[in-house]
Amino acid sequence: TNTAFAMLGLYALVHIMVTDVAESSRLEIDMRKGINREEFFLVYQAQVTSEGRVLGAEALLRWKHPQQGLISPGEFIDLAEQTGLIIPLGAWVLRTACVQLVTWSQMPELAQLNLSVNVSARQFHQKDFVDQVQAVLQRTGANPQRLKLELTESMLVQDMDDIVHKMEALRAIGVSFSLDDFGTGYSSLNYLKRLPLEQIKIDQSFVRDVLADPNDAAIANTIITLGKSLGFAVVAEGVETQGQRDFLLEHDCHIFQGYLFSRPIPSPEFVAFVRAAQSSAGFAVG
Numbered sequence: 001t002n003t004a005f006a007m008l009g010l011y012a013l014v015h016i017m018v019t020d021v022a023e024s025s026r027l028e029i030d031m032r033k034g035i036n037r038e039e040f041f042l043v044y045q046a047q048v049t050s051e052g053r054v055l056g057a058e059a060l061l062r063w064k065h066p067q068q069g070l071i072s073p074g075e076f077i078d079l080a081e082q083t084g085l086i087i088p089l090g091a092w093v094l095r096t097a098c099v100q101l102v103t104w105s106q107m108p109e110l111a112q113l114n115l116s117v118n119v120s121a122r123q124f125h126q127k128d129f130v131d132q133v134q135a136v137l138q139r140t141g142a143n144p145q146r147l148k149l150e151l152t153e154s155m156l157v158q159d160m161d162d163i164v165h166k167m168e169a170l171r172a173i174g175v176s177f178s179l180d181d182f183g184t185g186y187s188s189l190n191y192l193k194r195l196p197l198e199q200i201k202i203d204q205s206f207v208r209d210v211l212a213d214p215n216d217a218a219i220a221n222t223i224i225t226l227g228k229s230l231g232f233a234v235v236a237e238g239v240e241t242q243g244q245r246d247f248l249l250e251h252d253c254h255i256f257q258g259y260l261f262s263r264p265i266p267s268p269e270f271v272a273f274v275r276a277a278q279s280s281a282g283f284a285v286g
């Protein structure tokens, strides 16, 4: 458990050596302290099927800043990437998510759920990323079959061979992959064909106006058709209304994530949500 702290110390030192301390932003300094002070935590957002069954959750990072209160990842992930703080932070996320998986595995209604974890470019491109994931799985005892890693297109632009190699090594131990925010980055159909993906996620920017904007509707449909024909599960992100959900379902997208079903919530609330959903849908457990 002290590995992250040791790494953090090293990164802090290297960073101070190569940059002017005065240039470091307030937020960066706070972030560094925040990791040590355990100000970060995870919330979980359900992924549900058209029948209302919960398939799993996405782990999303939150920061409870001592003065500024709750800060969203949109406000600090980029900075964490730039400074390298994403390395200890990302390691913490992965470990915490795996510990959560073990806890859920002991609850009959949650034992089958998948947990998706966002991985940043810098984190994934570490030489020993595969070993790190494997070590966390071993140390925590989490089932690799339940762990899904979310990658984004922007991180897939360089060294395709290395990316495929890493993904295949993790696939071999049971970990699966999802391509997040699909269609918003540098979308090459070439990598869709080469990457051992299990799932793609339609970005919420296409879902938002899917009923009002024919272009968004066309893009969403194309992603669904493309994903399905390549054999991937297709998840729609940012589903907020019944109308969006119905449209997507009509166009053959059966897995949804969005405020319509649940916001990202702490684990105890998520457990209650799953139990309520499973019992009202009358699904058999296990």
Ligand code: C2E
Residues within 6 Å of the ligand: 045, 059, 060, 061, 072, 073, 074, 077, 090, 093, 118, 119, 120, 150, 180, 181, 204, 237, 238, 239, 240, 257, 258, 259, 260, 264
């Ligand atoms: P993402 O991975 O695409 O996550 C989905 C984002 O959409 C989340 O924002 C979620 O709260 C939000 N969302 C879900 N449903 C709805 C909806 O119905 N309407 C709207 N308007 N938004 C919805 P969040 O939690 O602020 O995270 C933003 C991004 O930060 C994530 O996008 C991901 O790229 C990054 N991120 C979050 N946690 C981590 C992490 O642990 N590690 C890394 N590397 N990145 C993370």
Ligand code: MG
Residues within 6 Å of the ligand: 058, 118, 150, 180
């Ligand atoms: Mg994601």
Ligand code: MG
Residues within 6 Å of the ligand: 180, 181, 201, 203, 204, 237
């Ligand atoms: Mg996304």
Ligand code: MG
Residues within 6 Å of the ligand: 181
């Ligand atoms: Mg996003």
